[in-house]
Amino acid sequence: MLLRREGDLFLFDAGEGTQVSLRRLNLRWKKISAIFISHTHADHVTGLPGLLMLSSQVDRDEPLYIYGPPRIAEYVETSRRVLDMYINYEIVVREIESPGICHQGDGFAIRAFPLRHTKTCYGYTLEEEPRPGAFHPEHAKELGVPRGPLWSRLQAGEPVRTPEGRTVQPDEVLGGARKSRKVSYVTDSLYFPELAPEVSGSDLFVCEGMFEQALLASAVEKKHMTAEQAAMLARAAGAIKKLALIHYSPRYNEHDLKLLLDEARAIFPDTVLSKDRMHFPLEYED
Numbered sequence: 130m131l132l133r134r135e136g137d138l139f140l141f142d143a144g145e146g147t148q149v150s151l152r153r154l155n156l157r158w159k160k161i162s163a164i165f166i167s168h169t170h171a172d173h174v175t176g177l178p179g180l181l182m183l184s185s186q187v188d189r190d191e192p193l194y195i196y197g198p199p200r201i202a203e204y205v206e207t208s209r210r211v212l213d214m215y216i217n218y219e220i221v222v223r224e225i226e227s228p229g230i231c232h233q234g235d236g237f238a239i240r241a242f243p244l245r246h247t248k249t250c251y252g253y254t255l256e257e258e259p260r261p262g263a264f265h266p267e268h269a270k271e272l273g274v275p276r277g278p279l280w281s282r283l284q285a286g287e288p289v290r291t292p293e294g295r296t297v298q299p300d301e302v303l304g305g306a307r308k309s310r311k312v313s314y315v316t317d318s319l320y321f322p323e324l325a326p327e328v329s330g331s332d333l334f335v336c337e338g339m340f341e342q343a344l345l346a347s348a349v350e351k352k353h354m355t356a357e358q359a360a361m362l363a364r365a366a367g368a369i370k371k372l373a374l375i376h377y378s379p380r381y382n383e384h385d386l387k388l389l390l391d392e393a394r395a396i397f398p399d400t401v402l403s404k405d406r407m408h409f410p411l412e413y414e415d
């Protein structure tokens with residue numbers, strides 16, 4: 130999954146063919162700021178070396194951050210060495226040792242949380258800081274605050290003094306804090322109810338839905354989720370706007386996937402089957 134937020138591109142897992150997809154998207158892929166790896170199974174990391182090569186064909190000044198479970202550093206380092214990869218930019222690999230915020234930027238943070246799979250595996254969520262409330266110029270005028278720098282200070286959350294000597298607090302002219310955006314990414318994991326609060330309130334919840342419910346035993350054995358379980362998670366989490374299923378078993382062809390979608394929609398109607406290079410714009414609510 131590739132997430133674009135303002136000037137940043139974040140990639141979550143790098144399966145086979147990632148670089149092909151990136152080329153087709155014609156994005157400025159050199160600008161990928163950070164890569165977040167769930168776990169070191171081949172279908173989640175084999176695209177990484179190709180991606181690092183692709184990025185080295187252009188100049189970049191900022192380092193590329195790679196986060197992931199234990200041994201991701203070894204994987205990156207070994208690939209570079211064995212494949213004689215010439216990479217002309219800095220790569221900073223950080224293995225996640227405990228759940229919590231792993232990457233922070235201006236106005237947002239990305240947090241890792243543990244999943245339950247056959248090896249150490251993390252889910253990730255990007256959350257923006259709450260946005261300040263909307264500014265009401267008519268209230269400012271009524272209170273005697275003239276248009277200009279005093280308005281900017283109120284908008285920045287500072288109290289100001291009017292020319293008449295009255296102190297005006299920001300909450301007198303600002304509405305309540307506005308909801309910001311959240312995106313969560315969960316794959317490969319057993320279903321467990323404690324996951325729900327981690328992804329609660331996501332505008333977009335990307336979750337594996339590997340099997341139909343009739344194959345639940347197989348899902349549990351392989352430590353994966355059924356599409357219906359992904360939907361149960363979305364419902365239990367609360368305030369999820371859209372569930373996008375990913376990581377289907379190769380046993381399903383295009384037509385059979387409808388079954389997974391139907392099973393998930395019966396529990397959580399706002400579900401879609403994601404496909405390569407599908408695109409979901411996420412707007413602010415207000």
Ligand SMILES: [Zn+2]
Binds near residue numbers: 168170246317
């Ligand atoms: Zn796996």
Ligand SMILES: [Zn+2]
Binds near residue numbers: 170172317376
């Ligand atoms: Zn997998």
